[in-house]
Amino acid sequence: MSESPISNYLAYLVAQAHRRLHVDLQRSLQEEGAQVEQWRVLEVLSDGQGRSMGDLADLVLMNHPTLTKMTDRMVARGLVHRAPDPDDQRRVLVYITDLGLELFNRIKSRVDTQNTALEDHLGESETAALRQLLERVIAREG
Template identity: 55%
Template sequence: MTRRLAAALEAESCSVEEWRVLSLLSDGRGHTMSDVADHALMPAPSLTKLVDRMVSATWVYRRKDPGDGRRVLVYLSARGRTRHRAVAALAERAQDEVLAQLPDARELEEALARLESVLQGTPVRITAGP
């Protein structure tokens, strides 16, 4: 799946890791660098370089955590939301192409959504099928 995703994202000059960061930050909440590193499946030093590039491109920005001034949170900027929407369409298409080749693709998609929700500790949102 990662290879398919990488190939699809290439059209927007977006890496899989960059997509993972955009995807996480698209929830509108600020996230710590360690949360972003976990979601992007990247070691902290590599993530710092990626986020630095994304800050330079004005897709994300950093702010001190209002609840804990020692922590820094990363947010998606307005320009980053635009990039996320463009890249999300490519990522969704790549996922749909893979799932379409599997039997009971909808059930698998729902199971993966539940698994991701459990791993992230977030509520499951599943849309009704066609």
């Protein structure tokens, strides 16, 4: 990696690390016909609980319009379905289907493999320290 003044910024380094991990994971998931963002949706929904689009967008780190388009494609593939919220008929919840759960179970091992490889590369103490630092950054206000 060539040195550049931009690499002095922590936000840039975090973004660069994210990009590296995202590209590697995307390559692996493509072999199963999935995308990283789809894995995130399936992971969140894998507990069988329906989620509103707003909650889902927050949890999977996507903006609403992009999530809506992707969810439409996932519905068309039979991976998820929408149903009215039993507690509020004005809201729609998204649920994983059996087919979605099958795909999730296939791709989860690939995600776990990447995560384990990163943890092994860093070691136990550095993994714990990195997790703690990232959680502090995420929790930071402002």
